Amino acid sequence: MSLKRQSEPFGIRCAYATLNDNPFLAGDENSLIFESDGLVVIDQGLIHAAGHYNSLRPLFPELEIVQYQNALLVPGFIDTHVHYPQLPMIGSCGEQLIDWLTRYTFETEQRFCDIGYARRVADHFLDACLDAGTTTAAVYCTVHPESVDAFFAASLERGLRMLAGKVLMDRNAPAALLDTAQTGYDQSEQLIRRWHGQHRLSYAITPRFAPTSTPAQLEAAGALRSAYPDVLVQTHLSENPQEVAWVKSLFPERRHYLDVYAHYGLTGPRCIFGHALHLCESEWRMLSDSGSSIAHCPTSNAFLGSGLFDLETARSCQPNMRLGLATDVGAGTTLSMLKTMGAAYNVAQLRGNALSPVKAFHMATYGAAQALHLEERIGRIAAGLEADLVILDLQATPVIEQRMAQCSDIADTLFVQMILGDERSVRAVYSAGKSVKPAV
Numbered sequence: 001m002s003l004k005r006q007s008e009p010f011g012i013r014c015a016y017a018t019l020n021d022n023p024f025l026a027g028d029e030n031s032l033i034f035e036s037d038g039l040v041v042i043d044q045g046l047i048h049a050a051g052h053y054n055s056l057r058p059l060f061p062e063l064e065i066v067q068y069q070n071a072l073l074v075p076g077f078i079d080t081h082v083h084y085p086q087l088p089m090i091g092s093c094g095e096q097l098i099d100w101l102t103r104y105t106f107e108t109e110q111r112f113c114d115i116g117y118a119r120r121v122a123d124h125f126l127d128a129c130l131d132a133g134t135t136t137a138a139v140y141c142t143v144h145p146e147s148v149d150a151f152f153a154a155s156l157e158r159g160l161r162m163l164a165g166k167v168l169m170d171r172n173a174p175a176a177l178l179d180t181a182q183t184g185y186d187q188s189e190q191l192i193r194r195w196h197g198q199h200r201l202s203y204a205i206t207p208r209f210a211p212t213s214t215p216a217q218l219e220a221a222g223a224l225r226s227a228y229p230d231v232l233v234q235t236h237l238s239e240n241p242q243e244v245a246w247v248k249s250l251f252p253e254r255r256h257y258l259d260v261y262a263h264y265g266l267t268g269p270r271c272i273f274g275h276a277l278h279l280c281e282s283e284w285r286m287l288s289d290s291g292s293s294i295a296h297c298p299t300s301n302a303f304l305g306s307g308l309f310d311l312e313t314a315r316s317c318q319p320n321m322r323l324g325l326a327t328d329v330g331a332g333t334t335l336s337m338l339k340t341m342g343a344a345y346n347v348a349q350l351r352g353n354a355l356s357p358v359k360a361f362h363m364a365t366y367g368a369a370q371a372l373h374l375e376e377r378i379g380r381i382a383a384g385l386e387a388d389l390v391i392l393d394l395q396a397t398p399v400i401e402q403r404m405a406q407c408s409d410i411a412d413t414l415f416v417q418m419i420l421g422d423e424r425s426v427r428a429v430y431s432a433g434k435s436v437k438p439a440v
């Protein structure tokens with residue numbers, strides 16, 4: 001793979017948009033920064049300065065400039081929940097969650113004991129993420145430690161900020177996909193020591209979901225979290241009514257699904273839950289009070305017929321909830337966060353609410369960084385943050401081009417991109433200031 005490195009420092013001249021506050025709290029207009037003629041100065045992989053071109057340029061008279069026209073520079077997109085091993089089976093027809101897992105997912109995941117195969121899929125997955133403008137993702141691997149080694153090695157080679165973990169699963173799956181409470185703990189710990197904090201990589205403790213872990217394994221996962229408190233925990237919560245009933249039968253002594261995780265010390269800051277669709281009032285309160293994060297996966301929830309995420313309730317119980325959007329491929333139907341923003345809009349409409357483009361944009365950038373506790377490093381265009389940036393082509397297709405001609409303001413521009421845009425809209429991608437998708 002050949003990567004073009006701009007000699008640093010250098011500047012990107014382009015219109016840009018970024019959040020600098022939470023629009024669910026501060027309102028859309030107070031949260032969005034838009035520069036119609038912006039300059040972003042990049043040095044040593046970081047954003048050194050950002051502002052209006054005419055104000056900033058005199059401070060850097062020698063600076064080499066790359067210019068993009070008919071384009072919008074935004075922070076690299078962040079996918080808060082995705083399964084890289086499921087990319088080969090994306091778009092598998094006709095089942096809901098439990099049958100879909102059994103029929104397609106568990107079959108596919110068995111191939112990842114082969115590190116060569118895992119590496120090929122990881123390479124394909126990361127290239128597809130970058131094509132879509134996604135520069136960071138919280139990634140589920142498989143039960144095999146090799147699947148994590150392959151993924152992190154591929155991420156390291158590209159210099160990406162990525163989070164990932166070995167799935168913990170010691171029951172209710174094919175024998176070839178099971179570990180034990182002890183081996184799951186030991187393998188996860190070895191992977192944490194090998195990869196966590198190396199360059200821009202972070203480990204995530206990853207029990208798949210309550211039904212595929214025994215109480216002993218959940219207890220071990222909680223012990224691992226206590227031993228490594230700066231490591232993220234990621235799992236699934238309340239995706240499908242049949243799954244919720246299953247959890248109730250497996251853990252009859254617990255008050256509800258989330259209480260299972262709480263009991264084993266798997267709620268709180270740095271714990272991120274995918275889906276969270278069928279929650280009772282007590283679960284919403286527990287999510288909010290514990291400071292846990294949510295990954296909202298709208299295309300996946302539609303594809304598997306799982307349900308409609310209740311963003312209004314999430315925000316009413318905690319306006320500052322750490323909440324990001326996610327593709328959840330392979331149940332999700334796209335790696336494009338633009339399309340995922342559009343799908344979140346559709347879900348909100350089906351619940352009777354219109355999601356503003358600024359809020360959707362927040363949940364794919366700054367809000368997603370907050371959900372992963374990475375807001376000090378990525379998610380915005382601001383001095384000191386890592387230069388993970390995407391150049392959106394505002395005329396990517398004839399339909400978009402004619403619609404953009406009618407656009408009156410930046411909110412409308414963002415809306416057109418999230419409703420009509422996809423991988424074709426991504427003209428260039430920078431990761432830590434390095435071009436990882438060819439610049440023009």
Ligand SMILES: [Zn+2]
Nearest residue numbers: 083236274328
């Ligand atoms: Zn998932």
